[in-house]
Amino acid sequence: MSETTDDAASVTFDNVRKVYLDDFVAIKGFDAQIEDGEFITVVGPSGSGKSTLLRMIAGLEEISGGDIRIGNESIKGVEPQDRGIAMVFQNYALYPHMSVRKNMAYGLKLTTDLSSDEIDQRVRETATMMGIEDQLGDKPANLSGGQQQRVATGRAIVRDPKIFLMDEPLSNLDAKLKVHMRTELQRLQEDLGTTTIYVTHDQHEALTMSDRIIVLDGGELQQFAPPDEVYNEPANRFVADFIGSPAMNFFDVELNGTTLVGDGFEYAIPPSISDTIRDTAAKSRLELGIRPEDITYDATGDNTITGTVDVVEVAGSDNFVYLDIAGSECRVRVDGDVKPSVGETTQIAFDPNDIHLFDTQSGDNLLSGTRERQVAEAETEEAEEAA
Numbered sequence: 001m002s003e004t005t006d007d008a009a010s011v012t013f014d015n016v017r018k019v020y021l022d023d024f025v026a027i028k029g030f031d032a033q034i035e036d037g038e039f040i041t042v043v044g045p046s047g048s049g050k051s052t053l054l055r056m057i058a059g060l061e062e063i064s065g066g067d068i069r070i071g072n073e074s075i076k077g078v079e080p081q082d083r084g085i086a087m088v089f090q091n092y093a094l095y096p097h098m099s100v101r102k103n104m105a106y107g108l109k110l111t112t113d114l115s116s117d118e119i120d121q122r123v124r125e126t127a128t129m130m131g132i133e134d135q136l137g138d139k140p141a142n143l144s145g146g147q148q149q150r151v152a153t154g155r156a157i158v159r160d161p162k163i164f165l166m167d168e169p170l171s172n173l174d175a176k177l178k179v180h181m182r183t184e185l186q187r188l189q190e191d192l193g194t195t196t197i198y199v200t201h202d203q204h205e206a207l208t209m210s211d212r213i214i215v216l217d218g219g220e221l222q223q224f225a226p227p228d229e230v231y232n233e234p235a236n237r238f239v240a241d242f243i244g245s246p247a248m249n250f251f252d253v254e255l256n257g258t259t260l261v262g263d264g265f266e267y268a269i270p271p272s273i274s275d276t277i278r279d280t281a282a283k284s285r286l287e288l289g290i291r292p293e294d295i296t297y298d299a300t301g302d303n304t305i306t307g308t309v310d311v312v313e314v315a316g317s318d319n320f321v322y323l324d325i326a327g328s329e330c331r332v333r334v335d336g337d338v339k340p341s342v343g344e345t346t347q348i349a350f351d352p353n354d355i356h357l358f359d360t361q362s363g364d365n366l367l368s369g370t371r372e373r374q375v376a377e378a379e380t381e382e383a384e385e386a387a
């Protein structure tokens with residue numbers, strides 16, 4: 001997170017609702033507090049309300065209920081151009097008939113009383129920062145995708161906004177350029193320290209770029225937390241399934257004493273976990289979640305599960321093995337030099353500390369927060385031993 005001097009560019013969502021066409025609720029009672037200078041990504045499936053959220057801040061959509069505040073000020077009744085925001089769109093929305101210079105200067109001319117010379121100087125400085133100073137006289141159609149992206153970002157930066165809103169700004173770039181621009185945007189945001197709300201379909205972008213991630217589904221907030229927490233401590237089954245690639249494996253299980261029993265396997269868990277889930281297990285079915293990267297392939301010893309190799313996906317430095325465990329698919333990440341044969345039977349194992357357990361009815365993660373506690377306890381023990 002970048003250091004800034006005041007909280008003028010915090011963004012508060014207070015029970016925000018958006019209703020389209022009188023009865024379609026696109027955003028349902030959304031609450032969140034974004035701090036000044038944070039880089040926030042918003043992820044969720046198509047139609048989950050990501051763009052709607054951004055468009056309400058930008059003033060491109062009315063808010064149907066609740067309020068959004070920038071700093072302490074409600075944005076209701078504040079004209080879009082007076083909100084101190086700048087937006088970068090997926091299709092860049094550059095004016096085709098204007099040069100890069102005019103595209104970048106246009107917003108400044110409309111919203112400030114700077115002189116032409118001052119505007120020109122700011123445009124040139126920003127163009128240099130974005131590496132497009134040689135393109136100032138060109139029309140957008142004569143630029144590459146990456147250059148157009150830089151112009152769109154430069155046009156937002158030149159206005160020196162309090163908040164950047166970015167709606168999938170890199171999705172039109174090829175994979176290599178995307179990685180490059182991702183680093184560039186991240187560095188720019190760190191240098192400028194401007195609060196940024198960034199919508200993306202790409203969970204890798206979300207996990208690598210942001211201070212915190214908003215996960216939306218069906219217009220409802222599922223989790224708002226730093227990337228490692230969303231990954232390691234997903235709030236519910238939806239988040240667990242949505243974040244991570246290949247996705248987490250899930251198995252229907254029941255608790256029997258300190259053993260999770262599923263189709264084709266029994267898996268022993270420590271009493272600390274079984275005690276945590278016992279009350280829920282008495283009322284509801286459970287799902288065991290385990291990430292492909294947390295599974296040991298070809299394991300020996302106790303507490304293993306038997307599977308048969310269905311598919312082997314060669315992916316370079318890592319391979320993915322798809323196992324059949326009594327009719328359920330289980331994805332396992334293995335080293336690139338491990339290439340099992342289809343039809344082979346194997347044992348897999350995983351550490352009980354890596355499992356996730358969900359209430360099948362509510363989807364809640366029953367072990368939420370326990371991993372943080374485990375880490376804290378381990379650190380305390382280590383400190384005590386060292387003393």
Ligand SMILES: Nc1ncnc2c1ncn2[C@@H]1O[C@H](COP(=O)(O)OP(=O)(O)OP(=O)(O)O)[C@@H](O)[C@H]1O
Binds near residue numbers: 044050
């Ligand atoms: N102007 C509109 N009128 C009616 N419904 C709309 C309008 N804009 C969006 N919607 C609906 O609201 C829901 C949320 O749309 P939104 O564009 O915010 O989702 P999104 O998460 O950004 O999706 P995507 O990832 O596909 O861009 C969708 O069901 C969409 O069809």
